[in-house]
Amino acid sequence: MSGKLKIRVDQDKCQGHARCKSLAPELFELDEFGNAHEVGDGSVPAGMEDKAWLAQTNCPEIAIEVQEE
Amino acid sequence: MSDSVSMMPEHPPVTDWVNDFDHTDPRWTENPFPIWDELRNECPVVHTKRFLGCYLPTTYQAVKEIAYDTEHFSSRRVIVRDVRPEVQRNAAPPITSDPPEHKPAKQLLLPPFTPDAMTKLEPRVRAICNELIDEFIEDGQCDAAARYTKHVPVRAIAHMLGIPEKDGDLFVKWIHMILELSIKNESMLVQAVQEMSAYFAGHIEHRKTHPTDDLISTLMKAKDKDGNPLEDSQVLGSLRLLLIAGIDTTWSAIGSSLWHLANTPADRDRLIAEPELMPSAIEEFLRAYSPVTMAREVMKETTISGCPVKPGNMVLLSFPAANRDPAMFPDADKVVIDRKENRHAAFGLGIHRCVGSNLARMEMTVAIEEWLKRIPDFKLDPAGKVTWSEGTVRGPRQLPVLFGKKN
Numbered sequence: 488m489s490g491k492l493k494i495r496v497d498q499d500k501c502q503g504h505a506r507c508k509s510l511a512p513e514l515f516e517l518d519e520f521g522n523a524h525e526v527g528d529g530s531v532p533a534g535m536e537d538k539a540w541l542a543q544t545n546c547p548e549i550a551i552e553v554q555e556e
Numbered sequence: 557m558s559d560s561v562s563m564m565p566e567h568p569p570v571t572d573w574v575n576d577f578d579h580t581d582p583r584w585t586e587n588p589f590p591i592w593d594e595l596r597n598e599c600p601v602v603h604t605k606r607f608l609g610c611y612l613p614t615t616y617q618a619v620k621e622i623a624y625d626t627e628h629f630s631s632r633r634v635i636v637r638d639v640r641p642e643v644q645r646n647a648a649p650p651i652t653s654d655p656p657e658h659k660p661a662k663q664l665l666l667p668p669f670t671p672d673a674m675t676k677l678e679p680r681v682r683a684i685c686n687e688l689i690d691e692f693i694e695d696g697q698c699d700a701a702a703r704y705t706k707h708v709p710v711r712a713i714a715h716m717l718g719i720p721e722k723d724g725d726l727f728v729k730w731i732h733m734i735l736e737l738s739i740k741n742e743s744m745l746v747q748a749v750q751e752m753s754a755y756f757a758g759h760i761e762h763r764k765t766h767p768t769d770d771l772i773s774t775l776m777k778a779k780d781k782d783g784n785p786l787e788d789s790q791v792l793g794s795l796r797l798l799l800i801a802g803i804d805t806t807w808s809a810i811g812s813s814l815w816h817l818a819n820t821p822a823d824r825d826r827l828i829a830e831p832e833l834m835p836s837a838i839e840e841f842l843r844a845y846s847p848v849t850m851a852r853e854v855m856k857e858t859t860i861s862g863c864p865v866k867p868g869n870m871v872l873l874s875f876p877a878a879n880r881d882p883a884m885f886p887d888a889d890k891v892v893i894d895r896k897e898n899r900h901a902a903f904g905l906g907i908h909r910c911v912g913s914n915l916a917r918m919e920m921t922v923a924i925e926e927w928l929k930r931i932p933d934f935k936l937d938p939a940g941k942v943t944w945s946e947g948t949v950r951g952p953r954q955l956p957v958l959f960g961k962k963n
Binding site for chain 1: 663666667669670671672835839896897898899900901903905906907909913914
């Protein structure tokens, strides 16, 4: 079994498409310019792994990193 | 006038798409997809001598390389035309800006267009859609482009800017002149920009004594990175951009979506039965029928996907062709409304990501939802003709449909 997931939005790559926020609103938040940041320390709560991967695979800028801990 | 028109280059019908493409050829306008497939099979970047020299990348990879490369490719000209009008400072920032001017100009415009800001605007857009549908629903038929899809973004952006929604016909006229007619007739560009600037100058002047809380006032109150008010030319340029970029584009995206749903009853019925598919359907419509092709100007010699590109040429940065690249999207030529992985580039890639993308998505979603609620069953009118816009933005400009008792 895989371990817990952790996500991180690369601020140099994010351009504010906001696809992640739409697909996984529990895992991402947007700043005043609409750029995305991971919520808290990026730990993905159990049961939300699919949403993390969905956000990662839909980001046009490939700005989301998902790591298995 | 007649002299300048007679000097414009001819656009003979294309016989060799690989070496002589023309995005204003009627066949491209009608159905560009097989043309892009043919070109993509030939070479990731093709060239034409038309338009004083222009490249066309057709793969997702080549489009992405160019979009990310602001060193070799400039945004100072973003429309491919027969001529190269002199570069104007503050033409339409930030879309016409390169680094380092780009970022501060863009950051001014981002806060009013966040998803949260769009949520506040949504009830007004829903009301606009229903007001429009009220006007034709009893007729059992309408030109959905002229009566519906056109007016949604016009009224929404007018509402945001704080200018009268009834001036919409004027905005549509300017946009047609700038995005379509000016490709082959430069005087149209000059005239439209002058008229728009005069229009906005009046609204700016009025707000100097009567401040409001709309987007025009937001720009007038904005400060640059040194804390100084923006130059009038930047305020005017950004207002021109918001009007031009905010209307034709979303009009096209809503129109293409309705065109698809009129043609594809299975998708229509599924969206009505499974409304939770709406977000992925909207992304898929954006991918498959991306309305906007931007341009760049080559500033320095470089290589894109192995193909040499030389300064002095323009680049037609075809996000629509990239989004149909089978190397990036399985079944790229099919519309799959529940597509799971969809990194489409309809709103661009890199620093020039469309500032209005959240507005466009909200308008598309609301316009399709309200249409399907009230007109769930509709089809193209076999007695009518669907026509498509030419050049930079692609979408239906006539979309005759039948519904209700005439369906």
